[in-house]
Amino acid sequence: MTTTVELLSVRAAELYYEENKTQDEIGVLLGLTRWKVGRLLTQARELGIVRIEIVHPRARKHSMERELCERFSLVDAVVVPSAADGSSVADRVAEAAADYLRALRPPPATLGVSWGRTLDSIAEHLPDGWARGVDVVQINGGVSLNRRAGTAASTAVVIARTGGGQATLLPSPAILEHRKTRLAIEADRTVAGVLERAAGASAYLYSAGVADASSVLVDSGYLSPEDVAELVSRGAVGDVVGRYIDADGNIVDNELDGRTVGISLTQLRSAALAIAVISGGPKQAIARAVVSSSLCSVFITDEATAKAVLDNPDSGTTLQERS
Amino acid sequence: MTTTVELLSVRAAELYYEENKTQDEIGVLLGLTRWKVGRLLTQARELGIVRIEIVHPRARKHSMERELCERFSLVDAVVVPSAADGSSVADRVAEAAADYLRALRPPPATLGVSWGRTLDSIAEHLPDGWARGVDVVQINGGVSLNRRAGTAASTAVVIARTGGGQATLLPSPAILEHRKTRLAIEADRTVAGVLERAAGASAYLYSAGVADASSVLVDSGYLSPEDVAELVSRGAVGDVVGRYIDADGNIVDNELDGRTVGISLTQLRSAALAIAVISGGPKQAIARAVVSSSLCSVFITDEATAKAVLDNPDSGTTLQERS
DNA sequence: GGGAACTCTGCTCACATGAGCAGTTGGCGC
DNA sequence: GCGCCAACTGCTCATGTGAGCAGAGTTCCC
Numbered sequence A, B: 001m002t003t004t005v006e007l008l009s010v011r012a013a014e015l016y017y018e019e020n021k022t023q024d025e026i027g028v029l030l031g032l033t034r035w036k037v038g039r040l041l042t043q044a045r046e047l048g049i050v051r052i053e054i055v056h057p058r059a060r061k062h063s064m065e066r067e068l069c070e071r072f073s074l075v076d077a078v079v080v081p082s083a084a085d086g087s088s089v090a091d092r093v094a095e096a097a098a099d100y101l102r103a104l105r106p107p108p109a110t111l112g113v114s115w116g117r118t119l120d121s122i123a124e125h126l127p128d129g130w131a132r133g134v135d136v137v138q139i140n141g142g143v144s145l146n147r148r149a150g151t152a153a154s155t156a157v158v159i160a161r162t163g164g165g166q167a168t169l170l171p172s173p174a175i176l177e178h179r180k181t182r183l184a185i186e187a188d189r190t191v192a193g194v195l196e197r198a199a200g201a202s203a204y205l206y207s208a209g210v211a212d213a214s215s216v217l218v219d220s221g222y223l224s225p226e227d228v229a230e231l232v233s234r235g236a237v238g239d240v241v242g243r244y245i246d247a248d249g250n251i252v253d254n255e256l257d258g259r260t261v262g263i264s265l266t267q268l269r270s271a272a273l274a275i276a277v278i279s280g281g282p283k284q285a286i287a288r289a290v291v292s293s294s295l296c297s298v299f300i301t302d303e304a305t306a307k308a309v310l311d312n313p314d315s316g317t318t319l320q321e322r323s
Numbered sequence C: 001g002g003g004a005a006c007t008c009t010g011c012t013c014a015c016a017t018g019a020g021c022a023g024t025t026g027g028c029g030c
Numbered sequence D: 001g002c003g004c005c006a007a008c009t010g011c012t013c014a015t016g017t018g019a020g021c022a023g024a025g026t027t028c029c030c
Helices: A004-018 A023-030 A034-046 A062-072 A089-103 A117-125 A149-162 A179-187 A189-199 A225-233 A265-270 A281-292 A303-311 B004-018 B023-030 B034-046 B062-072 B089-103 B117-125 B149-162 B179-187 B189-199 B225-233 B254-258 B265-270 B281-292 B303-311
Strands: A050-054 A076-080 A110-113 A135-138 A203-206 A208-210 A236-240 A243-246 A274-277 A298-302 B050-054 B076-080 B110-113 B135-138 B203-206 B208-210 B236-240 B243-246 B274-277 B298-302
Touching (some): A004 B050, A050 B004, A062 A281, A062 A303, A076 A303, A089 A298, A110 A149, A208 A281, A225 A236, A236 A281, A281 A298, A298 A303, B004 B023, B034 B050, B062 B281, B062 B303, B076 B089, B076 B303, B089 B274, B089 B298, B117 B149, B117 B203, B135 B149, B135 B189, B208 B281, B236 B281, B274 B281, B298 B303
Parallel strands (some): A274 A298, B110 B203
Antiparallel strands (some): B208 B236
């Protein structure tokens, strides 16, 4: 049932927010004191009778960001609202990531980046001169074998060029056939040098992939659909810098991981600033895994994904009581 | 493209409405003066970036009400928002009508009412003792032949009883087979007396019916589906107190009208207070006809119907220029 | 290049508003 | 009936806020 006070609240809210009357005028009109009216309005806002919404593609969901930060001990989080209009969510998340990078103070001296569609889109959204002297280094392999090799390289190059620095590419496949080959290539002076630079980066920026046959790692011939199916059956939810993890953030297949070139998850976890940019329906599981296993310190995503991450009741490894 | 000011507006709006910061604080944060922030916020509201909504079944759409009043020279209008939750719109409109009646000052000495599902619902929503001494009189025929005769009578009786007055029923069919019979029955002392009371009512409350085979007039056997189809082919959009009108509010069939018992549309048009309560998708055409042909001075409806009435570009017989 | 028309900016000032507080009312147990 | 607690009411006062105004900056036309 709708109570009398509720009805009064509605009436007052209408007069206040739609008719632009003062609380005083409303008081006279409804036969109440202006303080009573003020209290009714506060109540109306608290009860959700009055809903104030910010409708803009570039708006953000601060309450969710705050909750993400608290629940997962993040340094920062950015949540972009789900599209009211038709604009692509992935695009707006990339834009937000670009904004975030741009606003970093101080800007990272060296930025470690992965590659993929998301990283590409971020690069596109970085305006010329977004920073001065930001060197970029690739943190996982993928050049040459990959259909997207050109893009992978260009992503890093574009970010570096617009950021006024140099790009260092990682001249290695993402996954090798034998562990020994990986050790050998990593021992090579060129590759070793790049990996060292990568390890010393002041910030990391990466996305994550879904564990299914549509993965770029399958697409590029590093893995067969059967390999991925096997990984999934063993609990894999997706990959981060080429390494497949389960819902708890653990490496699913140590043998495979031993053949994968790039910085380790441990390095990522201990980094001062690791920015994960993950959005879109299919990526919710991997997003949850990344965030809840502390693979990132900054999480940039869309509203739906954030909701999925937050709604998971048993997530939040570092859930803290707050007063 | 999203301009810089727009972005600033969004940012300011977020801080103001979501973080509850003062304009002063926002000014410091964004490096602006507090006046600039104030202006950005005003702009954000004007541009619709900030949307303030009142979400409540009993809320009303004042801007539409105002527009209806202006466009159609109404004394008053009530527009109930389309259901956010699942509750019946028809029910909420009836509730609004009941509220309206109750709030009438002074209450009508005699209230002329039609009958039907809508009127019934209104009666149900009137609380006991909603007025003191309101006599009720039926304004159109329908007793006895009608399946709903009992309801028709009870509607009037309930309104009268709860309003602390007497009900006067119109003991006549809605439509007779011959004009002569109608004249004869109207000449009968009882019926004549009731019609006289009806003509002298201080306010009228009625709904309207759709012109199709589902009409209560067909249902009750007054008209055959073929009759209605014929009326529709001649432009009928619905009926008001048993009389079929076209989109311009004119009687469609004078012969039929001559056989219909009850107050005339002319009487309705010249009434000081004629309250039409019309809602629901199929009734949009008849609602438009009623409002645009001045059959009512008060119009109570739902948001969708109001929108349909207002969107019709060539409606508004008395459209006035306002400064 | 000069000037008029315009917008934009920061300000004063009056008004609107919420926090905090004391007095009042209305339950509720004894 | 009596007193206690809790909720509610109306108030003071400090603060937040928008209207209106004058000066600065910009655009545009001759």
